[in-house]
Amino acid sequence: AQSVTQLGSHVSVSEGALVLLRCNYSSSVPPYLFWYVQYPNQGLQLLLKYTSAATLVKGINGFEAEFKKSETSFHLTKPSAHMSDAAEYFCAVNRPGSARQLTFGSGTQLTVLP
Amino acid sequence: DAMVIQNPRYQVTQFGKPVTLSCSQTLNHNVMYWYQQKSSQAPKLLFHYYDKDFNNEADTPDNFQSRRPNTSFCFLDIRSPGLGDAAMYLCATRASGSSSTDTQYFGPGTRLTVL
Numbered sequence: 199a200q201s202v203t204q205l206g207s208h209v210s211v212s213e214g215a216l217v218l219l220r221c222n223y224s225s226s227v228p229p230y231l232f233w234y235v236q237y238p239n240q241g242l243q244l245l246l247k248y249t250s251a252a253t254l255v256k257g258i259n260g261f262e263a264e265f266k267k268s269e270t271s272f273h274l275t276k277p278s279a280h281m282s283d284a285a286e287y288f289c290a291v292n293r294p295g296s297a298r299q300l301t302f303g304s305g306t307q308l309t310v311l312p
Numbered sequence: 313d314a315m316v317i318q319n320p321r322y323q324v325t326q327f328g329k330p331v332t333l334s335c336s337q338t339l340n341h342n343v344m345y346w347y348q349q350k351s352s353q354a355p356k357l358l359f360h361y362y363d364k365d366f367n368n369e370a371d372t373p374d375n376f377q378s379r380r381p382n383t384s385f386c387f388l389d390i391r392s393p394g395l396g397d398a399a400m401y402l403c404a405t406r407a408s409g410s411s412s413t414d415t416q417y418f419g420p421g422t423r424l425t426v427l
Contacts, residue, residue, distance in 0.1 A: 230414050241316075241402055241418035242355070249414060288354060297343065297362055298406065298414055302354035 200225045200291045202272075204303035212311045217261075217276040219306045221289030224270065231272045232290045232300065233263055242288065248272060259283070284310045315339070316419035318403050324425045325393050333388040333422045335403030344386045345416065346378060347402040355402055361386060362408070390424075398426045 205220040223229055230249050234242040246257025253265045263274045272289060289303040316337045325331040335344065342363050347355035359368045361380045375397070377389040390397055400423050404416040 232415075234418075239400075239421070239423065241318075241420045242404075243418070244415055247415060292414060297360055297367060298408075299345070299357050299360065300355075300416060304354050305352075 200227075200229060200293050200301055202231070202289045202291050202301065202303040204287075204289050204306050206306055207304065208307045208309065210309040210311055211279045213281055214278050217274070217279045217283065217308065219274040219287050219289075219308065221263075221272045221274065221303060222270050223272060223289075223291050225291060227294050229291045230298075231263075231265065232292070233257065233261070233272075233274050234288045234290060234302075235259075236286045236288065236305075238285075245274070245287075279308075279310045281310050281312065284308055316403055316405055316417050318401075318419035318422050320422060321420060322423050322425070324427060325390075326427050327395065328392045331390050331393055331424065333390075333401050333424070335386045335388070335419055336384050337403075337405045337417075337419075338384070339405055339407070339417060340383060341405035341407045341417070342383065343406040343408050344380060345404040345406070346386070346388050347404065349400040349402055349421070351399075358388070393424070393426045395426050398424055400424075 201224045203222045232247045233245040246255045248265045256262045261276045290300045292298045319334045345360040346358045349355040358372045379387045400421045402421045403419040406416045
């Protein structure tokens with residue numbers, strides 16, 4: 199079964215510092231992987247996705263993620279954190295089959311310190 | 313702009329009083345999903361529609377029902393809300409087919425409070 203594990207339920211960084219949010223996946227087939235961001239009392243917004251094309255994926259708001267099959271990882275990074283990046287981040291994998299349901303990780307709350 | 317709309321954004325109901333949450337979309341996507349997200353947790357899929365075909369997750373309680381009268385609209389009915397049903401309810405859509413990007417587009421959610 200497809201699943202993702204996010205290491206660290208809370209991550210704090212200083213403004214301008216590197217952001218690194220960790221996600222490891224388990225999948226019996228080549229996965230499609232996603233990172234979503236959720237601001238308080240809002241829905242989920244897609245940051246980026248991996249669909250077996252390029253292993254380094256660039257997303258919105260300066261975020262990127264690298265798919266590493268050998269490490270079964272899809273970590274999210276941003277070179278320089280901004281205060282507006284403070285939010286909850288979810289890694290997700292979709293199940294094979296026509297419905298392509300998403301299975302989410304438990305989420306990482308990112309705090310950006312001034 | 314094409315989008316996913318959820319109404320109302322905030323809903324308060326009483327214990328045991330039926331409630332309906334609404335989702336509409338202008339994306340013309342054929343797949344629609346309902347998720348439940350409790351505080352500080354990940355979204356959990358309740359069910360989805362693939363076109364008109366309804367698909368329930370195995371662990372979705374019978375208390376939750378859904379209707380999709382047409383492509384644009386989907387409703388979540390909670391027949392007898394309990395205190396444990398207080399959560400954010402998220403609707404999402406996706407286009408299927410060979411040109412699909414596999415991306416789900418989410419609405420802003422409805423926060424349900426049960427008194």
